Amino acid sequence: MPFHYDKDSDGIVTLTMDMSGSANVMNDEYRNLMGDAVSKLEGDEITGVIITSAKKTFFAGGDLNVLIAITPENASQALEGVEELKSQLRRLEKLGKPVVAAINGSALGGGFEIALASHRRIVLNDNSIRVGLPEATLGLLPGGGGVTRMVRLLGVQKALPLLMEGKQLRPERALQAGIVHQVVETREELISEARAWILANPAPTQPWDVQGAGVPDLKFGDPNSYGLLGAAPAVLRKKSHGAYPAPEKIMAAAVEGAYVDFDTALKIEGRYFVELASGQVSKNMITAFWFNLNEVNGRASSSGKRVAKLGVLGAGMMGAGIAEVSAKAGIEVVLKDVTLEAAEKGAGGLEGVKPTDSDEDLAGCDLIIEAVFENRELKNKVLGAAEAQALPDAVIASNTSTLPITGLAAAVPDAERFIGLHFFSPVPKMRLVEIIRGEQTSQETLQRALDYVRQIGKTPIVVNDSRGFYTSRTFATYVIEAITMLSEGVAPALIENVAKKAGMAVGPLAVSDEVTLSLQLKIHDQTLADDPSLVSESTAYDLIREMVGLGRSGKSTGAGFYEYPSDGSKKFLWPELTTRYVKADAGVSEQDVRDRLLFVQSLETVRCLDEGVLTSVADANIGSIFGFGFAPWSGGTLQFINSYGVQAFVERADYLADTYGERFRPPASLQDRDQF
Structure with missing residues (x-):
């Protein structure tokens, strides 16, 4: 049986999770197994429960094949499934008997939510073990009670960074953060300490089930809470620019849930979870950071040779x-x-x-x-x-x-x-x-x-x-497109701000300064010397040459598109950019600025795929996000096309080509393609 139910002479049940496959994950199999196990515990004469795992990891979290299949059309059905999972954990923690999570391997996402529903969490002190709720890194929130329990355990102020950033903590750090109770050195201690705690605590109650309990740092009508409530959304918006719905929904679930009873808070959390899971951003991020990343990382380890x-x-x-x-x-x-x-x-x-x-x-x-x-x-x-x-x-x-x-x-x-x-x-x-x-x-x-x-x-x-391989070649289109827009009269602040709002890691003018304008010019000139046919239609290089001639080569020289004050204060855009280049009638909308910056990179990626420079979609998506900071919410340059809709992307690219130049003309390979 995949959940081994072993009751000893003291009445302590060790529930060992051993699902089919290499890891324990939350799916239909888990729901049936946990449901049966909880029902058996409720009907048995027991002293307490130890939950542990027969796998290398304790529990790997939600089955992403299931989560990526949630759509607006099946969202209500998905919500029912989520509520059933939470109901099982609620019954577990309200057995009236002590439940201990003996965490013998990494417990992430749904796995740590199982641990949170236990009265005590003991973890093996192994540096490879991680515990936490990383759902935000996949565009989701912890929907198995993670938000609700963490907020009531730690308070909003301490819980939100862990939840919104999806932090994964090593055992000692988790102990310091207050999300586990005990760290032990051996697997034998893991079980013996769990047994000892059960025998010493025959009828524990979860902190949130204590009469009158609430959220430690958030009380209804308490003016001391207002500063946190007022500042947090603004801080988040400044950081995410509204491109990432998961942290926003986590904050909403945390705060809204804080003002209601525990079980109502669970319902609020569940609805936000399904809203995120059925949205496009989570599908993009799951595709890139799970499926694509596993594909590229899975190629190694076949030579048998290590560098000495x-x-x-x-x-x-x-x-x-x-x-x-x-x-x-x-x-x-x-x-x-x-x-x-x-x-x-x-x-x-x-x-x-x-x-x-x-x-x-x-x-x-x-x-x-x-x-x-x-x-x-x-x-x-x-x-x-x-x-x-x-x-x-x-x-x-x-x-x-x-x-x-x-x-x-x-x-x-x-x-x-x-x-x-x-x-x-x-x-x-x-x-x-x-x-x-x-x-x-x-x-x-x-x-x-x-x-x-x-x-x-x-x-x-x-x-x-x-030449330029994939990453340098594609990233160059982002930078050059931005400088082209500047040469057309588009305001530099608009270019930089729209790029960051679109999710790019760094504004294109700022990154130009980092790599230096003189280097970009040198690469351009070398390219033309090697192959004179590679003449760019862009006016960017004339502007770059002018900037270099003015002694403004970039950050390393103290002057580029930005000014870099000698006193170390914050850089700012060179004011003369506006007087030299900006035109009131430039006629480029904010939406066009955004699309030009994103589309030009995706189109170049398609060309790299067509030419055989790239041989897999996974390389394209992971390379774009990890290599040059392409908007992570999009799932990468090719997943961006998928999420936009390939034929809708083609239509928009044709508009950009007709309006701004043939570099936006979509390759013929896109015409009959449904997705990458």
Whole structure:
């Protein structure tokens, strides 16, 4: 039986969850099993209950295959199912007998809601274990009583950050946060401590079921509550720009539920849950952050080889970041630069990183990653010298963001061992690595690259060779479109604010300053030198050239589209942008600004897919979100088209092409497609 019911001589029942499949999840099978188990407990003479798991995890949460299928049409049926699940947990905590969750693995989402319905939560002190309610990261809210119980357990002010940000806590941190009661060191203690607590507490009551109990920091008519209620929505709106409905609904469920009794609060929570689950944003986020992410992360671990010694060429910000994350993963790292002083500065005294100015120190490396300036001659020089010192079968990689890998592979004798490993800045924080296959890159080299990326805890996408590959090529369209609009007379503040409201991580003019306008100009000029046919229809580069000529190359020089005060105060848009470029009759609506910024990236992604640069939808969506901050609520550049409706997207793109230029003309491949 998937829920093992074992009653000992003291009358303590150990209910061990062991559902079919690799993990325990909330679905129809769970609902039937938990319903039967609760009914059996209610009819049995027991002393108490220990809930634990036979799986590696305690409980993985809701079945996302079920949740993504909820629509406005079947929402009422879904609500009935949710209410039944909550009713079971309510009956469990009102048995009149102690219930202890013995959390032997991660308990997330619905799994932690089961734990919250227990009178005591004891968790194994394993650093791999996480507990919490991460539903907001998938566009949902905890609909199994999570919002209602957390708010009554901690108060609104402490509960909302955990709920709205979907935080997953390690055991000790969960103990400090007050969401678990006890942390133990062994599995044996987990059960023995649960038994001891049951015997010492024969008739516990949940805090919210104590007579007169309410929400600790929110009382009806209490003026001390008004500050929180007034400020929180404004703070949230400033952060999310209204693009994410889940945090808003979580806040609404928390506050509305605080002013009613517990069971009514559960009903409020359930209705908000189904509203979110039947909406498009949750479907987008589930598609990207669960299905697509699992697909790209599932490719690794087939070479059987782990990197033992890594050589990084170039100790600048990128090279130093690659060295840091690799050393922290237990890899021996040699960080080489032109001078020992530069290498030592990049290494920063980090344990496991050897700074050097000598190629000879690269002897024995089984992976070399070049991270020098975007100059083909320099890259060829350092790659050839390093390859000569490394192991005969070492993988040789470039961190270039734009130069084709096939051309760079000429620097080494065996192009089959050459590959692109494109990291993103800042390397320690950015999750993505774009792996680029050259024309001659072998399958073994690709697999070893995938395994290295997983070894350092990053997420890999795999693309084929092309100028700018996928991420740089597509992200450039976002930046250039924004500068094009500025050259047409659109107000810079409107461009930046609309981009952030649309969900982009950073405004396009701000990010232009970060990467520097001079670099964008250099890449553009190099592209035209290599292939004069690649002339852009955009007027952006004339404006960029003018800005660079004015000495406004970006943040690193203290002046770009933004001013960067020398006293360290907040940056602000250069006022002269308005006087130089803005036109009162520019005639570009806010909706057109938004669509131009989003559509141009999705259209370029389709072209990358058509050309074979991209070979999977998952790579496109995950690469766009993790690589260049494409609006996470949309699920990525291709999921954005799905959610818009492919044919509706085509019609809107044709309008944009007729109005603003042929770069918006949808590829023919979209004409007969229903979805990606």
